[in-house]
Amino acid sequence: MMNENIQQEIQSLREQLNQHNHQYYVLNQPSISDYAYDQMMHTLIKLEKEHPEYMDTNSPSLRVGSDISNDFQQITHKYPMLSLGNTYNEGEIADFHQRVSKAIGGNIEYVCELKYDGTAIGLTYENGQLTHAVTRGDGEKGDDVTANVKTIKSIPLQLKGDYPAHFEIRGEIFIPNAEFQKINELRDIEGEAPFANARNAAAGSLKMKKSSDVARRGLDCYLYYMIGEQLPTTIHSHNLEKARTWGFKIPEHYKICHSLEEINEFIAHWNKERHQLPFEIDGIVIKVNDINLQNELGYTAKSPRWAISYKFQAEEACTQLLSVDYQVGRSGKITPVANLEPVQLAGTTVKRASLHNADIIQQLDLHESDMVYVEKGGEIIPKITGVDESARPPLSSKIHFITKCPECGTMLIRPEGEAAHFCPNDKTCPPQLKGKIEHFVSRKALNIDSFGEQVVDLLFEKGLVREVSDIYQLSYDQLNGLSRISSDDPQKKTFSFQEKSTQNLLNGIAKSKEVPFPNVLFGLGIKHVGATVAKTLTKKFHTIDRLANATLEELTEVDDIGPKVAQSVITYFANSENRAMITRLKDAGLQLQGEAQNENLGKFTGLSFVVSGTFTQFSRDELKNKIEQHGGKNLSGVSAKTSYLVAGEKTGPAKLAKAQKLGVKIISESDFIDLLEN
Known part of the structure; x- marks a missing residue:
């Protein structure tokens, strides 16, 4: 019976870890903290070592999680792109040092670097030019995101100086805090859910379909490791400084350390000072500096033996719960939000924290006036992680999720399979109606200038706009002079239409009639x-x-x-x-x-194309647009359904080989132009 329980526990851990891998690497939507994930993985590895009879070749302990997307061509890494082993305490750093010392002996020089909270990238340069940018993927192969990476201005496309003919440099793509705040403000305006953290935003940005959209995300990149057969030196830090002279953005904040004491001092310093940085970090990376010693130490199946990652614990504070509000979204979704006694956390004052849904409130066993633990860590949106039950006031009432909409009083529903409750009254519930209007006028929709949230509130309050078609009935006389009075001060106007703002809004509405x-x-x-x-x-x-x-x-x-x-x-x-x-x-x-003729009358109707490589007369995006304009279909990969592979310079060899194997016709840029014009 005992063995059966252990086998069930192992299987349960594998299933949970596989699900979390999918959430993190595929969906870019992590559902647990890094610390909780690592503890779960440590438990699984320990049980598998103690009970080898239950080993499974598909166990998540034997592989690196995958972030591969089907939307991008996959490229095999010349050098496997493995993840680092994680630790959360100084004792495990000491164990790492002891293992390294035992293996290679003597005085060891380490490089301590910041661990950037973004998404890993490998950049390949040939003769000084960027040829490929590939995500980590499953460690063996990743997604080719070269076109998107080329929009990141801190990544050089052409090097200068005495660089090797061929090498790869690896680093982290991230979003600076200021840019991240702008992105979330824009998403809020457009009625989209904000990104929980900058890491998710960076990973999602890098996988966007259009490189022009990527360019607007303000991505940045630090490069921190060079790999190749003709490196300038055998010392890692020297190679970084050499790479800096070639035009790479190399981190300033790293330190050469010769002892555990120096390593721990570096960790303690940045654990305190990290909130002063203009970007997010979640730990420190410690590497053996000598590349010859790195090669001597080698690798395990999933990580190098010559490096380790120390991860900062997520910051936590304890404060009092004052009340719980319930927000109604555009779709009617009800989100509970905790109002807190203001508390300092991760460099900011936290007054509110999301409670997500009814299940979370029940799991926390939340009561009125509870002392609650709030965690931020890498998360921009604070969350309540626990309750100090010993500090609970006597006779404190349990908090129950509401049953009626706080705005319109309609009974809430919880659709089968959903975690959230919804207000089904999408016809008269004010936040839903205003949310639909805000969405309609947002940048990705009708993009009506001067039609922000304040304007929506004012026009809704005055009864001029109750649904989106009302926007096109607005007149100059209705708008000019219209104002909203502050609820706190009747003498103060929070917004007022003057002659210019009135005309700007009407011009924006008129222009929206041209939106496709x-x-x-x-x-x-x-x-x-x-x-x-x-x-x-x-x-x-x-x-x-x-x-x-x-x-x-x-x-x-x-x-x-x-x-x-x-x-x-x-x-x-x-x-x-x-x-x-x-x-x-x-x-x-x-x-x-x-345009109905695009599909029905175009000369490429019924044909599908794969465009690969670089071209002289068109960019890849321009070629794809030509194909769509003439009724054709663009595919991301070659298959039996592909009509043509349009092959430019540096077309992926895997695509060429597959096209030849399947008998897909391979054409050049000039062949494509002939098809287009004849």
Whole structure:
């Protein structure tokens, strides 16, 4: 029985770790802290060592988690890109030092570096030019994100000086704190959920489909390790300084250490000072400085023996819970938020923390006036992680999740399989109505200048705009002089329309009538229809009427449209009020149809293309746009369904080989131009 329990525990740990790997590396949505993950992994490794009879070749303890996306070509790393072993205390640093000393003896020189909280990247340079930028992936192969990386201005495309003919340099792509704050402010304006931390934002940015979108994210990069067969020296830190002269952004904050005492001093210094940096770090990396000694120490199956990562514990504070508010989102989702006695945490004053959903409140066993533990760590949005039950006031009442909407009083629902509760009253619930308007006027939708949150609040309060079609009925006389009075001070106006601001808003509204159909469809706020899905649907159905009358079968036949999206579209257009609103938008002159000839009449109709390599007359994005404009379809990888591989210089050898194997026709840039013009 005991062995059965151990086997079940091992299996349970594997399943949990596999799920967390998927959340972290594939979805970029970690659901537990790094510390909790590492403790779970340590437990699994210990149990597997004690019970080898239960070993499994697919155990997560034997592999590095994967972040590979199907949207990018995969490239095999010439040198495996392994992860570092993690530690959280000085004792384990001492153990690492002892292992290194025992293996190689003598005085050891270490390099202590900051551990940047971003996403790892490997950059390959040939003859001084950047040829490939590849994510860590599963350690053996990663995604080719070269086009996106080239938008990062701190990464040189052409080196200067006496660089080797061929080498790879590795580092971390991250988002500086100021840029991260701008991104989340913009996402909030556009009705999108803010990124929880800068690491998620960096990883998500690097995988965006359009490099032009990546360029707007303000990514940065520090490079911290060089690898190759013709390196300048055999000393790691010397190579970094040499790379700095070639044009690389090499970290300033590293230190050569010769003892455990010096290492621990460096860790203690940055554990205290990290919040003064303009970017996030989550620990310190300690490396043996001599590359010959690194090679002598070698590697385990998943990490180098010559380096280790010390991770800072997430910062935690204890403060009093004052109350719990419930926010209503555009979709009707109810989010509980704890109001706290202000407390200093990770360099900022924390007054509020998310409680996420009813299950979290129940798991915490939260009571009124509880003393709660708040954690921030790498997380920008604070969260409550526990309760000091010993400090609970006598007769304190248990906090129960609300049953009715705090804004409109409607009974809440919790759809099957959902963690969140929702207000189903999407017709009169004020936050939902205002949220839909804010989404409609946002940058990715109708992009109406001067139509911010304050304007939405004012127009909604005055009864001038209750749904999006009302925007196109606004007049100069209605707007000019309109103002909102402060609830705290009746003599003070929080916002007022003057002559210029009135005209600016009306000009923005008029200009929005030229916004293309995909943006308008996205702006309608149909559940599960994001900007990419909207573009896919408009390309297939061309008009709002054809989309509104599409069947479930017709919708699911479209690439990338699953049953959930299809059913959501059908439900939206089945509502008579939604159809009436769309009629009003038509009458106002909005673009509710696209170019039908793109797919039906284009010379590339029915053909699919893979574009790879570099070209002289067009960029890759320009070639892809030409293909779509003439009814063709772009594929990310070669398959039996591919009609043509458009091959430029430095086309991936794997794509060429696969095209030849499958009999896919390989054409040059000039061949493509001939197809286009003849």
